[in-house]
Amino acid sequence: MSNTYDVxxxxxxxVVKQVREATVEETDAVIAKxxxxxxxxxxxTPYDRSNLLRxxxxxxxxxxxxxxxxxxxxxxxxxxxxxxxxxxxxNVLNYYxxxxxxxxxxxxxxxxxVDITFKEPIGVVGIIVPWxxxxxxxxWGFGAALATGNTVVLKPAELTPxxxxxxxxxxxEAGIPEGVLNVVPGxxxxxxxxxxxxxxxxxxxxxxxxxxxxxxxxxCAEQVKRVTLELGGKSANIIFDxxxxxxxxxxxxxxxxxxAGQDCCARTRILVQKNVFDKFMEHFEKxxxxxxxxxxxxxxxxxxxxxxxxxxxxxxxxxxxxxAFQGTAPxxxxxxxxxxxxxxxxxxxxxxxxxxxxxxVSVLPFTDEADxxxxxxxxxxxxxxxxxxxxxxxxxxxARAVESGNLSVNSHxxxxxxxPFGGYKQSGLGRALGPESLDMxxxxxxxxxxxxx
Ligand code: NDP
Numbered sequence: 001m002s003n004t005y006d007v008x009x010x011x012x013x014x015v016v017k018q019v020r021e022a023t024v025e026e027t028d029a030v031i032a033k034x035x036x037x038x039x040x041x042x043x044x045t046p047y048d049r050s051n052l053l054r055x056x057x058x059x060x061x062x063x064x065x066x067x068x069x070x071x072x073x074x075x076x077x078x079x080x081x082x083x084x085x086x087x088x089x090x091n092v093l094n095y096y097x098x099x100x101x102x103x104x105x106x107x108x109x110x111x112x113x114v115d116i117t118f119k120e121p122i123g124v125v126g127i128i129v130p131w132x133x134x135x136x137x138x139x140w141g142f143g144a145a146l147a148t149g150n151t152v153v154l155k156p157a158e159l160t161p162x163x164x165x166x167x168x169x170x171x172x173e174a175g176i177p178e179g180v181l182n183v184v185p186g187x188x189x190x191x192x193x194x195x196x197x198x199x200x201x202x203x204x205x206x207x208x209x210x211x212x213x214x215x216x217x218x219x220c221a222e223q224v225k226r227v228t229l230e231l232g233g234k235s236a237n238i239i240f241d242x243x244x245x246x247x248x249x250x251x252x253x254x255x256x257x258x259x260a261g262q263d264c265c266a267r268t269r270i271l272v273q274k275n276v277f278d279k280f281m282e283h284f285e286k287x288x289x290x291x292x293x294x295x296x297x298x299x300x301x302x303x304x305x306x307x308x309x310x311x312x313x314x315x316x317x318x319x320x321x322x323x324a325f326q327g328t329a330p331x332x333x334x335x336x337x338x339x340x341x342x343x344x345x346x347x348x349x350x351x352x353x354x355x356x357x358x359x360x361v362s363v364l365p366f367t368d369e370a371d372x373x374x375x376x377x378x379x380x381x382x383x384x385x386x387x388x389x390x391x392x393x394x395x396x397x398x399a400r401a402v403e404s405g406n407l408s409v410n411s412h413x414x415x416x417x418x419x420p421f422g423g424y425k426q427s428g429l430g431r432a433l434g435p436e437s438l439d440m441x442x443x444x445x446x447x448x449x450x451x452x453x
Contacts, residue, residue: 002026002186007162010076010305011296013333019161021186027153027194030182034124034151035200037179042121042149046100053100053147056174057093060086063170067135067163074162075134076304076334078296081259089139089167092417092433096147099438103148114449119442121149122226123202126195128188128216129164130208131157131307132262132357137230138164140417141205142181144437153182153201155192157208159307161185188212199223203441206230207264210355210380210426217429228430228440230264231423232355233383236376237267237412238366238398240389241276248388249283252361253291253302255386255412257339260293260303261359262311264427265384265406265414269352271372274365281363285325288339293329293359306335306358315358318342318351324363347378355381369394373401382424384414405431 002023006015022030044052060067067089068082077085105117127141134156142152156164161183168183184191188208195201196219203226206216210231220227237255239248255267272280296304306312312335319340327339342362344352352362366372376385382404389395395409405423406414415421415433422431430440 005158007074007159008308009073010307011334013335016073017162019165019185021158022184022191023186024190024194027184027186027191028198030184031124031153031194031198031200033179034153034182037177038121038123038151041146041151041177041180044149046103049100049147049149050097052175053093053097053143056171056176057090057097059170059174060093060167061090063166064090067166070162070166071135072296072304075131075160075307076296077259078301078304079299080301082296085133085135088136088417089143092136092139092143095417096143099144099147100149103438103442105444110448113451116447116449118445118447119148119438120445122441122443123150124200125150125152125441126192126201126204127152127154128192128195128204128206128208129154129156131160132259132264134160135163135167136415137207138167140421140432140437144432145205145441146176146181148438148441150203150441151180151182153184153195155184155186155188155195158185158187192216193219196220196225197222202226203228205440213428226440228422228432229428230421230432231383231426231428232381233264233266233423233427234269234353234355234379234381235265235267235384235386235404236269236271236379236402237386238271238372238376238388238402239273239276239280240369240372240387240391240394241273242390242394243388243410245276245279246283249280250287251412252284253287253339256361257291257293257303257359260306260337261315261361262307262357264355267384267386267412268356268361269376269379270361270363271366271375272363273372274367277365281324284341284363288325288327288341291327291339293327293336293338295330303339303359306337309335311335311358312337315356315360318354318356318358318360320351322349322351322362347375353379369398373398377401377403380426383422383427386412
């Protein structure tokens with residue numbers, strides 16, 4: 001028997017909606033439906049599949065305000081972020097709508113015949129989505145998976161299922177056939193775990209914590225199931241003395257406190273060259289105190305609440321005696337934590353090493369380029385990071401030396417839907433977005449044709 005549970009608005013602690021969570025049997029039934037739909041979806045002509053994805057993209061764009069409103073209520077995202085996230089789904093679908101007509105193989109010279117490779121769909125793909133960016137992470141998975149001819153079963157996080165449910169309805173309204181994109185709300189330990197164990201699911205794309213990701217990878221190994229993982233991060237923001245320190249301090253809060261720090265790319269470790277450390281901290285205090293943590297419906301909001309009481313408690317457990325200064329946050333109902341800056345003793349500190357996933361940043365000095373690189377790489381993670389310098393050669397050297405999948409020089413941007421995104425080390429396996437993602441959702445088949453018989 002399936003149960004219903006309450007979905008909560010994290011800014012008010014009020015119930016937004018009740019949602020039914022799927023059982024293992026119901027999950028299996030949806031997987032079977034996706035497998036049946038795969039037989040015809042993979043043979044939809046490139047022209048028609050492209051047009052269907054474009055229609056889906058247009059449908060999402062028409063509903064951007066509605067989707068954003070749902071996300072503000074369900075996830076506490078600021079209005080600006082929520083609109084960007086809805087647009088991101090539309091943009092990703094539009095980008096991958098160009099794929100069916102361009103999914104090229106190769107012709108490789110061989111003796112005695114012709115050798116051709118084909119990029120073929122894998123089958124039913126299971127996409128497991130976390131609560132921090134419910135819309136974009138779902139879209140990055142289903143955009144590439146559907147374009148390459150797979151069908152999808154998608155499990156949103158229990159805390160934030162509402163936009164995914166609506167996106168599933170919009171897909172049908174746009175003409176995507178029944179069974180091609182299936183949203184299955186429910187528990188990770190039930191629905192998500194079944195994606196791993198049910199052999200009809202041929203690939204799992206997981207985004208979430210490194211701990212759960214390791215378990216999924218181990219589970220997939222049983223069936224040599226394809227798996228991609230987008231996991232945690234502890235990204236460094238490296239600021240050299242040759243850069244405008246006031247400008248670096250002004251941009252640093254946005255690089256870490258956006259989405260209340262619940263971002264795998266958050267620049268949670270700031271490294272500042274020693275001779276400009278005090279100057280940086282002076283300006284940083286001003287910019288942190290000006291960063292507005294408030295009702296996410298307000299256009300002025302820089303960040304909203306955390307997603308849950310549990311997440312608030314976890315984050316608060318890292319706020320120890322090393323606090324340098326804090327911003328402000330609303331009191332009363334809601335899971336609020338103010339922007340917080342720590343000055344840990346050294347790189348061994350728990351707050352420096354562990355992913356906190358909240359509005360908490362640590363700052364340490366470094367002496368020179370080599371020290372900055374060593375400190376930045378002293379982490380099990382390698383997802384993102386920023387380098388602020390006016391020296392072009394240094395920017396290039398440090399960008400090549402930092403062990404991370406996504407770096408930005410003199411900015412904090414991480415994600416563009418047409419460039420690859422993913423992690424080094426324990427931040428993940430494989431890449432989302434850009435052309436690279438197509439390899440994550442296809443098998444390469446090689447066929448030799450004998451021309452001499
Ligand atoms: P989880 O890794 O537990 O959840 C991510 C997704 O995986 C959710 O949809 C969850 O479902 C599902 N899931 C959980 N357990 C299993 C399982 N055994 N098999 C299959 N799927 C499963 O993250 P949490 O929500 O617990 O967050 C905890 C911490 O993880 C955060 O504090 C943060 O540090 C990190 N995190 C990192 C993210 C990132 O993008 N790097 C994203 C989210 C969290 P359900 O939630 O419904 O149980």
